[in-house]
Amino acid sequence: MLNFLKRKKDSEQQSTYDPSVVSAEELVDGASSSGMDEDVYTELSLHPQWKVTEEDNYVYRFKNNQAPAMKPNQISLFVLDVMHKENELTVEAFVRSSLNKKIQLQTTNLMLMQEDGKKLGRKAFSLFELGDLPPQSSRPCMFTFQQQDLIVPLEEISSSDIKLVFEFKKTTPKHALDLEESWKQSMADEDISKLQAFSSSLKPLKPGEVNFLGIQVRQQSTGDLSVTLLIRNGSDKTMSLQNLPLQVEDANGDLIAKGTFTLQDFTIKANTSKPWTFIFPASMLKQEEFNLDSWRVSPFQYDD
Numbered sequence: 001m002l003n004f005l006k007r008k009k010d011s012e013q014q015s016t017y018d019p020s021v022v023s024a025e026e027l028v029d030g031a032s033s034s035g036m037d038e039d040v041y042t043e044l045s046l047h048p049q050w051k052v053t054e055e056d057n058y059v060y061r062f063k064n065n066q067a068p069a070m071k072p073n074q075i076s077l078f079v080l081d082v083m084h085k086e087n088e089l090t091v092e093a094f095v096r097s098s099l100n101k102k103i104q105l106q107t108t109n110l111m112l113m114q115e116d117g118k119k120l121g122r123k124a125f126s127l128f129e130l131g132d133l134p135p136q137s138s139r140p141c142m143f144t145f146q147q148q149d150l151i152v153p154l155e156e157i158s159s160s161d162i163k164l165v166f167e168f169k170k171t172t173p174k175h176a177l178d179l180e181e182s183w184k185q186s187m188a189d190e191d192i193s194k195l196q197a198f199s200s201s202l203k204p205l206k207p208g209e210v211n212f213l214g215i216q217v218r219q220q221s222t223g224d225l226s227v228t229l230l231i232r233n234g235s236d237k238t239m240s241l242q243n244l245p246l247q248v249e250d251a252n253g254d255l256i257a258k259g260t261f262t263l264q265d266f267t268i269k270a271n272t273s274k275p276w277t278f279i280f281p282a283s284m285l286k287q288e289e290f291n292l293d294s295w296r297v298s299p300f301q302y303d304d
Contacts, residue, residue: 039069040098045137070098077164089145094138109167121150178272205234214297223282233268251291
């Protein structure tokens with residue numbers, strides 16, 4: 001009776017593997033990759049609070065048996081159905097775990113794609129509502145995308161050949177100090193170490209953020225004002241500067257210097273900070289006397 005609900009034995013079934021799987025280490029604290037190579041077929045698990053008909057239960061069991069094999073310590077998504085509504089698209093999928101312990105997932109980004117790899121949309125979903133996912137199990141869940149979550153118009157998305165995959169942001173490399181060779185040659189190793197430690201102690205930049213931080217100011221015997229900045233590039237691309245308008249304010253908030261500096265072949269590598277010194281000639285100073293107990297330097301915009 002109901003033979004179609006029984007999973008075929010390994011000897012009767014050629015193994016196929018789920019291409020959407022990710023290592024459990026990506027989603028679950030304390031999970032580790034496994035060197036074991038046996039096939040894992042997940043068992044259907046319905047949320048304790050779900051009320052489903054006997055017919056729906058049969059359908060879920062049948063579809064679960066169609067899901068491909070997994071390897072130990074993996075998590076994957078297996079699409080069951082795609083439903084179009086007026087302003088949204090709902091994807092029903094199994095969240096599958098091949099771990100040998102129960103797990104609880106948190107918020108993660110999911111990418112909606114065509115089978116050929118074309119990206120259709122992305123959205124962050126809370127998987128906490130799945131509850132505790134039992135060992136080696138599949139649990140159905142609904143994922144709803146609104147038009148603002150989609151890359152293409154809703155009406156262009158087919159109800160077939162759709163997959164959901166976990167999307168992980170690339171790990172941002174540690175922010176580093178980018179010293180020009182002339183600085184390396186002129187600075188003592190101890191001073192370089194101190195500058196590196198200072199740069200590392202600063203509040204991390206937001207992705208794509210660029211920040212200009214004043215670290216030293218000194219009026220020279222000639223009357224010129226020497227200002228050293230730490231130019232911080234929080235983007236994942238090298239940044240080039242050709243003209244940099246800067247202004248300096250003293251402890252009283254008075255403007256004491258203002259000017260534009262022309263730079264040649266000046267770049268700040270991705271996710272690095274570069275120190276640079278700018279000299280305001282005495283003729284560019286706005287005040288004869290000023291208080292440098294505290295000070296502020298910042299770029300300015302030209303008036304239209």
